[in-house]
Amino acid sequence: MNYKRKTLVVALSLIGSVGYMPFAHADSDSSGTLDRVEITGSNIKHSIKKEQASPVTVVSTSDLAKQGITTVEQVVNSLSSNQSSQGSSQAAGSATGGASFADMRGLGQQYTLVLLDGRRLPTNPFDGTAVDLNAIPLAAIDRVEVLRDGASAIYGTDAIGGVINFITKKTAQGLSIGGDLSVPQHSGGKSRSVNASYGYGNLASDGFNVFGALSYQKTDRIMTMDRKFASTVNSDTSTSSNTFPSNVRLPNGTWANNTCLPPYSVASGNRCIEYPGLFMGITPDVEQVSGFGKGAMRIGDNHELSLTYSITRTKNTSYIAPDPTAYDSSPGHPILPGGGQLWSRSVPLGDRVDQAVTTTQNLQLSMEGLIAGWDYKAGLGHGENYVTDTLVSGWVSGSAIQADINNNTFNPFDQSYANWAQLSRSGQISEAKTTLDSADFKVSNELTQLAGGPLGVAFGSEYRRESMYHNYNYGLSKDVLGTGQSFATNASGSRDIYALSAEMNLPLIKNFEAQLAARYDHYSDAGGSLNPKVAFRYQPDPKVMFRASASTGFRAPSLYQLYSPFNVSLTGGKGTDPIYCPGGAQQPGAGPNACVPDQYRLGNSGSSNLKPEKASSMSIGMVLEPVKNLTASVDLWWSMIHDTVGQLPWTTITDPNNAARFANLYVRDPVTNDYKYINLPYQNLGSLSTAGLDFKFSWQLPATHYGIFTIGLDGTYTSKYLQDYGDGLGYQSALGQYNTAASQPAIFRWQHELTLGWNHGAFSGVLSQSYKSGYTDANPNGQTNMVNTYSVWNLSGTYVWNKKVSVTLGVKNLFDQNPPYSNQQDVFQQGYDPRVSDPTGRAYFLKANYKM
Numbered sequence: 001m002n003y004k005r006k007t008l009v010v011a012l013s014l015i016g017s018v019g020y021m022p023f024a025h026a027d028s029d030s031s032g033t034l035d036r037v038e039i040t041g042s043n044i045k046h047s048i049k050k051e052q053a054s055p056v057t058v059v060s061t062s063d064l065a066k067q068g069i070t071t072v073e074q075v076v077n078s079l080s081s082n083q084s085s086q087g088s089s090q091a092a093g094s095a096t097g098g099a100s101f102a103d104m105r106g107l108g109q110q111y112t113l114v115l116l117d118g119r120r121l122p123t124n125p126f127d128g129t130a131v132d133l134n135a136i137p138l139a140a141i142d143r144v145e146v147l148r149d150g151a152s153a154i155y156g157t158d159a160i161g162g163v164i165n166f167i168t169k170k171t172a173q174g175l176s177i178g179g180d181l182s183v184p185q186h187s188g189g190k191s192r193s194v195n196a197s198y199g200y201g202n203l204a205s206d207g208f209n210v211f212g213a214l215s216y217q218k219t220d221r222i223m224t225m226d227r228k229f230a231s232t233v234n235s236d237t238s239t240s241s242n243t244f245p246s247n248v249r250l251p252n253g254t255w256a257n258n259t260c261l262p263p264y265s266v267a268s269g270n271r272c273i274e275y276p277g278l279f280m281g282i283t284p285d286v287e288q289v290s291g292f293g294k295g296a297m298r299i300g301d302n303h304e305l306s307l308t309y310s311i312t313r314t315k316n317t318s319y320i321a322p323d324p325t326a327y328d329s330s331p332g333h334p335i336l337p338g339g340g341q342l343w344s345r346s347v348p349l350g351d352r353v354d355q356a357v358t359t360t361q362n363l364q365l366s367m368e369g370l371i372a373g374w375d376y377k378a379g380l381g382h383g384e385n386y387v388t389d390t391l392v393s394g395w396v397s398g399s400a401i402q403a404d405i406n407n408n409t410f411n412p413f414d415q416s417y418a419n420w421a422q423l424s425r426s427g428q429i430s431e432a433k434t435t436l437d438s439a440d441f442k443v444s445n446e447l448t449q450l451a452g453g454p455l456g457v458a459f460g461s462e463y464r465r466e467s468m469y470h471n472y473n474y475g476l477s478k479d480v481l482g483t484g485q486s487f488a489t490n491a492s493g494s495r496d497i498y499a500l501s502a503e504m505n506l507p508l509i510k511n512f513e514a515q516l517a518a519r520y521d522h523y524s525d526a527g528g529s530l531n532p533k534v535a536f537r538y539q540p541d542p543k544v545m546f547r548a549s550a551s552t553g554f555r556a557p558s559l560y561q562l563y564s565p566f567n568v569s570l571t572g573g574k575g576t577d578p579i580y581c582p583g584g585a586q587q588p589g590a591g592p593n594a595c596v597p598d599q600y601r602l603g604n605s606g607s608s609n610l611k612p613e614k615a616s617s618m619s620i621g622m623v624l625e626p627v628k629n630l631t632a633s634v635d636l637w638w639s640m641i642h643d644t645v646g647q648l649p650w651t652t653i654t655d656p657n658n659a660a661r662f663a664n665l666y667v668r669d670p671v672t673n674d675y676k677y678i679n680l681p682y683q684n685l686g687s688l689s690t691a692g693l694d695f696k697f698s699w700q701l702p703a704t705h706y707g708i709f710t711i712g713l714d715g716t717y718t719s720k721y722l723q724d725y726g727d728g729l730g731y732q733s734a735l736g737q738y739n740t741a742a743s744q745p746a747i748f749r750w751q752h753e754l755t756l757g758w759n760h761g762a763f764s765g766v767l768s769q770s771y772k773s774g775y776t777d778a779n780p781n782g783q784t785n786m787v788n789t790y791s792v793w794n795l796s797g798t799y800v801w802n803k804k805v806s807v808t809l810g811v812k813n814l815f816d817q818n819p820p821y822s823n824q825q826d827v828f829q830q831g832y833d834p835r836v837s838d839p840t841g842r843a844y845f846l847k848a849n850y851k852m
Contacts, residue, residue: 040118040145040165042515043154043458044444044505054515054535054549055621055635055694057081057146057714061138066766067794068812068845070180070193070217072133072141073100076164078770080716080751081105081148081694085744085835098284098316098356099124099132104148104161105690106721106734106747107639110558111161111615117168117308119440120156121362122383125432125468128560134314135360135385139195139215140292142169148694149637150551150617153517153533156499157554160615160641168308171296172199172211178849180808185816185842188222189283203298212293221281221319227839229818230282230831233263233275236823237830238574241596242324243274246344246412248336249596261347276321277830279351282839285317303369314358319351320828323396323482325412327405334408342405344412346396348420352482353392360385378441386433390426391480397425398481425480430488432470434559439463442501452507460501467494468559484569484601487677491606493563496524511539521554525562526612529554545623547635553615557645561682564606568677570599571743573825575654577675579663582656591674602650603667603677611684615641621694629700638691643684649725649741653678686724686731693717695752707760715752737776738787743826745836746775746787765797766810772836778824788820790837796845808847816842 040056061075069075076082083106086099101109101124110129114121116136124132147163155163179194199211224231241247241255243265248256255271265274290313296306323346331339361384368377400423404410411419442460449455469492477485499521507513515535522528535549574597576582580590587594621635653662666675697713721735723742732741736749750773758765770792777785796810819837827834 040115040147040163042505043442043460043501043503044456055148055547055619055633057148057696059144059146061141061143063766065180065847066764066796066798066808066810067768068180068182068796068810068843068847070138070182070191072136072138072166075138075144076100076102076133078753079146079164080714080753081146081162083747083751084109098134098286098314098318098358099127100134101127101130102133102164104164105637105639105692106718107161107641107688107690110645111158111555111641113155113159113161113163115155115163115165116310116362117364118155118165119364119379119381120383120436120438120464122360122385122434122436122466123558123560124358125385125387125434125470125560126356126389128434128468128564129558132358132360132385134288134358135312136166137213137215137290137292137310137312139197139213139290140168140294140310141166143167148635149549149619150533150553150615150639153501153519153531153551154503157519157521157529157531158556160553160555160617160639168292168294169211171203171209172197172213173202173209174199175852176849178847180845180847182812182843182845184840185844186840187226188220189226189840189843191217191219191843193217203296203304208295208297210293210295212291214292215288215290217286217288219283219286221285221317222283222839223281223319224278224829227282227818227841229821230829230839231278232831233278236825237275238277238825239268239273240276240321240324240345241271241273241343241598242276242326242345243272243343244322244345244347245415246342247271249341249343250338251340264347274321274345276324276345277828279319279321280828281319281351282829282834284319285315287315287317289313299369302371303367306366308364308366309362311359311361313360315355316358317353317355317392319353321351322346322349322394323352325396325398325401325481327402329405333405335405335411335413342412346394346420346423348415348417349394349396349424352394355390355392356387357390358385358387374443374445376441376443379439381436381438383436383438384433385435387431388428389430390428391476391483393424393426395425395480395482396420396423397479398486399479400425401481425476427476428473429476429480429483429485430470430472432468434466434468437465444503450507451509452511452513454507456505458501458503460499462497462499462501464497464499465494466497466559468492468563470565472565485567487603488567489565491563491565493559495526495559498522513537515549517551523556523612526556529612529614543625546621547623548618548620550618551616553613553617553641555613555615555641555645557610557612557682560606561610561645562606562608564604564682566603566605568601568603570601571650571826573651573743574599578654578656579659579666580673582659589673591669591672593672593674600650600654601675601677602647603679603681604647605681607681607683610645610682611643613641613643613645613684615639631696631698633694633696635694636691637694639689641688642686644686644688644723645682646685646725647680647682648685648727649729649743650678650680651740651743652725652729653680683726685726686729688724689720689722689731690718690747691720693719707758707763710755710757710759712755712757713752715750717750718747719749721747736773738778738822738824740778745824745833748775748836749773762800763797764800766795768794770794774820777822778826785823787822787833790817790820792817792838804851806847806849808845810845810847812843812845813838813841 084103104112114131145165182191195215197213201209257271260272265272329336364381366379440462444458446454501519503517517533533551539545577594581595617639619637623633695715701709722731754769756767772790774789793814798808819832822833
């Protein structure tokens with residue numbers, strides 16, 4: 001047949017988990033022909049035997065599985081260019097729905113475009129700016145292609161930070177059954193999964209293939225008390241005046257206490273202080289079921305029709321400290337005859353348990369083939385991401401507790417469950433959904449022969465309709481304490497996007513080719529933008545290649561940033577009212593709680609006044625292959641984003657030195673003058689500028705009597721990261737230091753993945769290292785503390801019998817490396833930063849698979 005399309009598996013199998021497209025040596029192809037495939041970063045098919053003008057990394061999921069990687073979140077975190085700061089563990093104490101995101105270069109998850117087979121997925125409705133990695137069915141993924149430079153001219157104006165393209169298996173035959181088990185050395189965190197797939201038919205001989213895959217995975221939570229590094233109390237540990245039994249704040253402002261219950265609470269002066277972080281689950285219970293099905297058929301010699309459906313359901317159950325409550329007791333009341341406030345915590349009800357269930361579905365109809373010498377690809381798709389948030393147990397009704405205090409039917413000093421159960425509330429508190437409907441069509445061809453090779457062109461068009469809604473159960477959101485949703489309101493929105501694109505590959509002279517591309521996107525709510533890209537590839541010698549690219553970008557505000565519902569969230573850090581109690585000194589007109597240290601309440605909401613962000617990016621690099629099977633590359637990259645959409649840093653607003661400047665953002669109670677929340681809607685800030693270097697090295701050593709050895713290094717060095725938050729605040733650097741302005745971890749100066757491989761017949765082994773450089777800590781006490789480097793080694797061995805049975809045994813975190821100590825207080829976990837490290841510790845794993 002005339003229509004041919006082969007995958008990269010053959011090329012990648014020689015070089016391990018980090019893939020490169022090697023140069024074409026004189027003896028590497030005896031047939032004189034090269035199959036052409038579509039590589040992420042271009043709509044024009046290229047030879048699989050040469051590096052492209054844009055830097056692309058290809059990762060084999062089967063190789064990653066040998067290192068004990070079992071989730072898409074772990075796959076993305078294994079990329080050195082990724083600096084994600086939100087994963088499933090952030091569901092503890094935050095309304096994230098357990099979502100995890102990719103974040104190339106640390107620019108922000110909204111600038112990394114995540115694709116499935118080259119097409120978009122619906123965004124997570126609780127965030128609205130990015131695709132939840134949990135929505136991708138790992139069991140059906142063959143490989144991951146990562147484009148590390150801007151791709152706005154190819155895939156969309158918002159692909160500023162890069163593209164991560166998950167490629168599903170094209171076909172499958174026979175039955176395959178597998179599973180894995182991971183058991184940590186310490187309590188909690190046990191993980192197990194099972195998967196099965198079946199395929200029937202051969203596209204080449206039968207003209208059709210159908211296959212499906214099912215998988216189930218469950219990971220147990222880890223509680224704070226299961227890990228010493230997370231439960232050690234020191235001066236940096238976050239404390240609370242809400243204790244059990246109750247603290248009493250007398251009308252004259254002094255405190256009195258009852259009995260403290262160590263280790264969760266200890267005496268401090270005339271009251272108890274509690275360590276709420278000791279109650280919580282530092283990782284959640286996660287349960288995921290996914291299904292994937294695909295049917296493909298040949299139509300004649302040159303056309304292929306396929307229908308793909310995937311569904312993933314992820315249940316994330318998080319545990320945080322019992323509900324903090326504060327309520328008044330009138331003078332003469334039997335509980336507190338002298339009157340005052342009761343600062344309590346619902347310990348008898350147990351931890352607050354929150355469960356988010358995310359269901360993602362995608363249906364894609366595709367047609368591709370050859371017409372009159374033109375390769376074409378067309379598709380219709382529908383995707384949706386639906387999330388429910390349910391209060392399971394441990395949550396307290398604010399109205400009930402005050403009413404029962406007034407009626408003398410509730411005693412906050414009674415430790416029995418029955419006394420507290422009357423206050424408990426549960427049920428679904430909110431639901432949210434995003435949908436994405438799309439249609440696309442593109443064609444490509446080689447028009448003529450130039451001095452350096454064929455001139456290739458591609459043209460494309462695309463239509464998308466995005467919609468979202470977020471609804472609340474007001475009966476719970478406005479009454480239940482501690483959810484941060486007491487002010488929440490419903491919201492919804494939708495828009496249409498149209499796009500046209502063109503691309504040309506110009507091999508003007510021998511060993512030199514240029515890529516010219518342009519794409520016009522028009523948003524019904526943000527206008528349009530034309531974004532070009534220019535790239536070149538020059539290979540003066542078979543062993544040396546130079547490449548460079550430059551592009552612009554345009555990102556329309558997401559529907560979530562435009563229409564997200566108003567809600568109030570709590571900060572991890574605490575403080576007093578910076579206007580009426582700066583530094584603990586009460587000022588005239590202060591409310592009764594102005595000088596009581598507490599978490600700050602932030603009012604978050606979308607804004608219809610946002611304007612689009614504009615960006616430019618550039619990369620320049622070289623690739624060396626001095627001998628066959630040894631490839632090294634270095635690429636310099638730089639990005640600048642203007643009018644970034646975000647929120648003013650709450651740490652800057654609550655700085656007493658800025659009190660007068662931002663006083664208008666405080667929404668206050670008209671009677672008491674205590675502030676209710678700080679109003680922080682999304683707005684256009686200043687610019688974000690980043691730069692750095694990517695290093696890659698892959699070497700397959702000559703075969704020996706003891707087997708074949710390989711070495712791979714994937715590293716990223718970030719040299720600049722400056723964010724201007726607008727309002728005259730100036731640029732602030734998060735490079736190598738905790739980002740106090742954004743309440744986020746540092747941008748690591750250096751990250752790498754090192755892989756040492758061995759293969760000898762049916763046996764193979766992998767020793768790998770994940771490394772992150774140290775950084776300056778958050779320093780809430782004004783001290784100069786460093787967060788140490790974080791290095792984790794994994795070791796595994798695999799045996800394959802008769803190409804049907806494979807068994808892998810391994811150890812993750814071989815040396816039982818604890819997360820480095822951090823004094824950050826911006827998330828509920830304490831003693832370390834869960835956004836950049838794994839608390840599981842050493843874990844032993846077994847993975848097995850059988851193919852029939």
